[in-house]
Amino acid sequence: MNAINEQWQAAPETSVLRLITAGSVDDGKSTLIGRLLYDSKGVFADQLQAIAGSKYTRAPDSEFDLALLTDGLEAEREQGITIDVAYRYFATPARKFIVADAPGHEQYTRNMVTGASTADAAVILIDASRASDGRLLPQTKRHSTLARLLGLRHIVVAVNKMDLIGWDRAVFERIHAAYRDLAERLDIPAFHIVPLSALTGDNVVRPSERTPWYQGPPLLSLLESLPVDSLDTEDQARFFVQWVIRHNGSGPDAFRGYAGQLRGGAWRVGDAVQVLPSRESARIAALLRGAQPVDQALPGDSITVVLDRDIDLSRGDVLVDAQAQPALERDFEADLCWLDQQALNPARLYWLKQGTRLTQVRVQAVRTRRDIHELRSVDWNGTLAMNDIGRVQLRARDPLVLDDYDAQRATGAFILIDTATNQTAAAGLVRR
Incomplete structure (x- = not known):
């Protein structure tokens, strides 16, 4: 010892x-x-x-x-x-x-x-x-x-x-x-x-x-x-707003910051960012780790971002690099791993949770289902039962920031939640 x-x-x-x-x-x-x-x-x-x-x-x-x-x-x-x-x-x-x-x-x-x-x-x-x-x-x-x-x-x-x-x-x-x-x-x-x-x-x-x-x-x-790689393979930052922090109301020393976890690239004070889905732009005026100001934030850091101007920004919105061009869409394809004992019902609406973003979604079609024994995807127009894996077409109520899962997990992964039971129904991987 x-x-x-x-x-x-x-x-x-x-x-x-x-x-x-x-x-x-x-x-x-x-x-x-x-x-x-x-x-x-x-x-x-x-x-x-x-x-x-x-x-x-x-x-x-x-x-x-x-x-x-x-x-x-x-x-x-x-x-x-x-x-x-x-x-x-x-x-x-x-x-x-x-x-x-x-x-x-x-x-x-x-x-x-x-x-x-x-x-x-x-x-x-x-x-x-x-x-x-x-x-x-x-x-x-x-x-x-x-x-x-x-x-x-x-x-x-x-x-x-x-x-x-x-x-x-x-x-x-x-x-x-x-x-x-x-x-x-x-x-x-x-x-x-x-x-x-x-x-x-x-x-x-x-x-x-x-x-x-x-x-x-x-x-x-x-x-x-074994080498330990970052979960994010892209250099572009993704930051879901988890919490809006306000101090001192509208006074001269009023504070407004946006708390969350940085995924992907690094940020420095002064960097230009844009807000999605509004596509408003701003610069980073300050970065805080806890109550401590820092000059730089790295992937995986839990931080508070202060912008140089007031923007309508709330929980579920996403901050990205100013030059980034992620897809902002309502219609997309994804692989679903069905987790619920109740089979997928295309006639129903489900909650979709992506990061801190919550919206409603409908599964419009099941394209393929993976055959575990044959190890291949087969054309499928039925439903998905518990433990099934299939490629589906979805339509969301609100635009979502979407990246392919293999490129960026933060905006490439989501879960579906049964609106009646609040049970997690499926894990989803965006495919682009």
Whole structure:
């Protein structure tokens, strides 16, 4: 522990990697995260005592059931499955991690979408004992499809339970070939693959002597080395107004600022901006981080913007660079991941929430639906049911600032909300 503390003290500011584990039921996702936490010294003694004394433990008396570190709901422990997304945090001297453990059941695919929407990387588990013939399970294909649609920059395939097949290299190679074919069909540009056992810890944190034929790093070392990119690939700034801050009314020292989070490019005091949808222009008179004035704001900063002139500007409006020309439209296409138990009803209106913008929208047509088994989109003129993914045509009541999701997540992503139940009905990705 002293060596670890010395490393922490000597290490510079560390980056944060957000990752999600996905895969089919019983592939060992919760156990893998528990192993990462346990072997990286990210578990407190009282947590170990709690899971050791749990009535739901399925481990031998001398071992811990590491899956219980993430499966915290009573129903999860009782059934031995993951139902909701569980977030865990741990760190090494090289990096900090935020890990989302997603359910494997098809019924809870929508929970995987929630966890993956803010992730940088996906660890997709495959049970080597169930895929020994090289045939991948439907949930492996579905979660890989979602990871590609949501633009996750890194995909790591963890071939788990290698201990159950005697660390057979031939089985690993068959699974590798099957996933390579899947990646080509989904247009996944690259992926990493690691043979491991979450139960025994082989190739999770430390290299395993049981895989002399595997020349790559263990899983944790691989995750430490993945580059962390900005969520926004464009240099153009996008700033949704979250809150209008007013002080001192209309007095001579009156203050009016616009609070929100900057996405995309950087801003400096004096930069020219425009307001959408009104297309009014102004210059930045001041930038505040909390109550502290700053000269510059970077992507991801939560700031207050003060403009050099009064403009009709309220929650949901968007500030962009003066030279930017994002689309401002009511009609657009998007990929929808349907999340609600009630199927899509084209005759109904839904609330659309994009950033802090809220407006009504109607789904005018369903163009295609993605066939998970065939891994392609097929023409479709029906509805979308829970867990379906389809390309749709929408019409909004008000003009929206729209960017393609792959170019700018801030203005390329939205959710649909059922106006009657207030349930989240779908996650949407703008396609231009």
